[in-house]
Amino acid sequence: MAAQTILFFPAGMMEVAGEAVAAQRRGEQVIGASSLDHDPDRVKFRDWEWLPFVFAPEFDAQFAALVARRHVTRVVSFHGAVWAHLARLLPSLPNPPELHPPRSPISAREGGQxxxxxxxxxxxxxxxxxxxxxxxxxxxxxxxxxxxxxxxxxxxxxxxxxxxxxxxxxxxxxxxxxxxxxxxxxxxxxxxxxxxxxxxxxxxxxxxxxxxxxxxxxxxxxxxxxxxxxxxxxxxxxxxxxxxxxxxxxxxxxxxxxxxxxxxxxxxxxxxxxxxxxxxxxxxxxxxxxxxxxxxxxxxxxxxxxxxxxxxxxxxxxxxxxxxxxxxxxxxxxxxxxxxxxxxxxxxxxxxxxxxx
Ligand SMILES: C[S@@+](CC[C@H](N)C(=O)[O-])C[C@H]1O[C@@H](n2cnc3c(N)ncnc32)[C@H](O)[C@@H]1O
Known part of the structure; x- marks a missing residue:
């Protein structure tokens, strides 16, 4: 099975920390990305990329380029608006990475027990x-x-x-x-x-x-x-x-x-x-x-x-x-x-x- 490359974006969210650290410990290829110039969560990632804000006109092209250059296979996003934009964007890419969570983090929570x-x-x-x-x-x-x-x-x-x-x-x-x-x-x-x-x-x-x-x-x-x-x-x-x-x-x-x-x-x-x-x-x-x-x-x-x-x-x-x-x-x-x-x-x-x- 081909190795996974996981992109966490935006990487500074609370939900990301545990998952990213665990994935890095498992030896998976993990990239953190953020649109902030000095993101304090950068220290948690060995590999880091900067991306424009999701509403910027150049975002789609730069995101697509990053996915292609780094062979990203999975994108993890817990931000409701970013997730919604990525859900529209990813299917249009040549080798679309999988989006996680599979449903919007805003609505993904089940009714619970x-x-x-x-x-x-x-x-x-x-x-x-x-x-x-x-x-x-x-x-x-x-x-x-x-x-x-x-x-x-x-x-x-x-x-x-x-x-x-x-x-x-x-x-x-x-x-x-x-x-x-x-x-x-x-x-x-x-x-x-x-x-x-x-x-x-x-x-x-x-x-x-x-x-x-x-x-x-x-x-x-x-x-x-x-x-x-x-x-x-x-x-x-x-x-x-x-x-x-x-x-x-x-x-x-x-x-x-x-x-x-x-x-x-x-x-x-x-x-x-x-x-x-x-x-x-x-x-x-x-x-x-x-x-x-x-x-x-x-x-x-x-x-x-x-x-x-x-x-x-x-x-x-x-x-x-x-x-x-x-x-x-x-x-x-x-x-x-x-x-x-x-x-x-x-x-x-x-x-x-x-x-x-
Ligand atoms: C089965 S666990 C408790 C589980 C807990 N009620 C729960 O819902 O997850 C048993 C606990 O009893 C504590 N214990 C052992 N001897 C005790 C004693 N003499 N007095 C009070 N607690 C004790 C242990 O330290 C342990 O944390």
Whole structure:
């Protein structure tokens, strides 16, 4: 197969950087081009060309000459107007390069997963809770939520996130506590839901340390050896701090350590999220930390008593291919009772604390 020569134009757009760097790393022939005399993004490209502005009378001829001289096979453009001009121009060239994205960047974005997700949440809420949920977010809000959550590396899938939406829409007021946050995918959804339904502040608890992330099943223990959790901790703060200043915060400690401090009026202050005050009563408790039986057991013993009547426990990985810690703890809770609702959705056990015990 003939080698590709990819022209990025205009090369200074945000979407270009990642793609161009990756293509250069793969050893592909990459050219950046811009109409600015001193484009600051030039440094990202080993190979650079200048082109007139797309509206200049000489643009078409100079662009055609560049394509022919450099044997360009693919043109990447994320600028709506430039893309539209190139879509008209390229077919008229002798060896037309392929244009990427194939549809206008202005209209190329699909509807996302949001609408399907909303239907899932609606179905789950009605089928499960037996009541019409007061106000599910609109399809468009779901689109935004699903798209943004999907961009965060994580282990929670769309169905579980849809179930969280259903749960949040009927949860009582109080703190939303997550044990085990990783990069913050589920925390992002919880943070958004807590605000959308005015539930209360969110607390993310995770030591972000390899020793804590290490779990007993031999297969996992071996694979997770030497994981560096610092970039994950940084990723979490990068992902969530732009959205939740003051309304969400974190503690980089084990759940047991944090439980010692947590209570009514407790305040957490961090450089990225500012100050957040907690009520000490939990609306939704998401336990998704270390899945070894002893850890899940102590997470439940420490935190479940703080969940308000009508509040929720989401015990992640009740069905888990690597071990049975969450399953054994969940089965014990089911046997003990105290819940007026129980269901497994997307491998997680959802339990609602009875309003009157
Ligand atoms: C399965 S991941 C969490 C996934 C996350 N909820 C998501 O949606 O992507 C488990 C996390 O639990 C954390 N963890 C391990 N032991 C913990 C503990 N004792 N307390 C709190 N978090 C813990 C690990 O550091 C890891 O980040």
């Amino acid at each position: 949001g609408r399907v997700w909303r239907e899932d949440a609606e179905y789950l809420a009605e089928a499960w809770l037996g009541l019409a949920v007061p106000s599910l977010p609109s399809g468009l809000e779901f689109d935004g939520l699903a798209d943004t959550a999907a961009r965060i590396q994580g282990e929670s899938n769309a169905l579980k996130l849809a179930a969280l939406v259903a749960v949040a829409s009927v949860a009582p007021l109080g703190d939303v506590v997550e044990i085990g946050t990783l990069y913050g995918r589920s925390a992002f959804v919880l943070g958004w839901l807590a605000r959308r339904y005015s539930l209360g502040p969110v607390l993310c608890v995770d030591p972000w340390r390899a020793e804590a992330a290490r779990q007993a099943p031999a297969f996992l223990a071996e694979l997770s050896q030497g994981w560096d959790m610092d970039p994950i901790f940084e990723g979490f703060r990068r992902n969530l701090s732009p959205c939740f200043h003051g309304t969400l915060n974190y503690q980089r400690q084990t759940s047991r350590q944090v439980r010692g401090d947590y209570g009514p009026g407790w305040q957490v202050t961090t450089p990225e999220f500012g100050a957040t005050s907690y009520t000490g009563r939990i609306s939704i408790l998401h336990i998704d930390g270390n899945h070894d039986f002893d850890c899940v057991q102590s997470d439940v013993a420490d935190w479940l008593p703080l969940v308000s009547p009508g509040g929720w426990l989401v015990l992640d990985d009740y069905f888990w291919p690597f071990g049975d810690g969450p399953r054994r703890v969940g089965d014990r809770l089911l046997a003990e009772g105290g819940f007026d609702f129980a269901a497994v959705i997307a491998k997680a056990l959802f339990l609602r604390r009875s309003a009157c015990e």
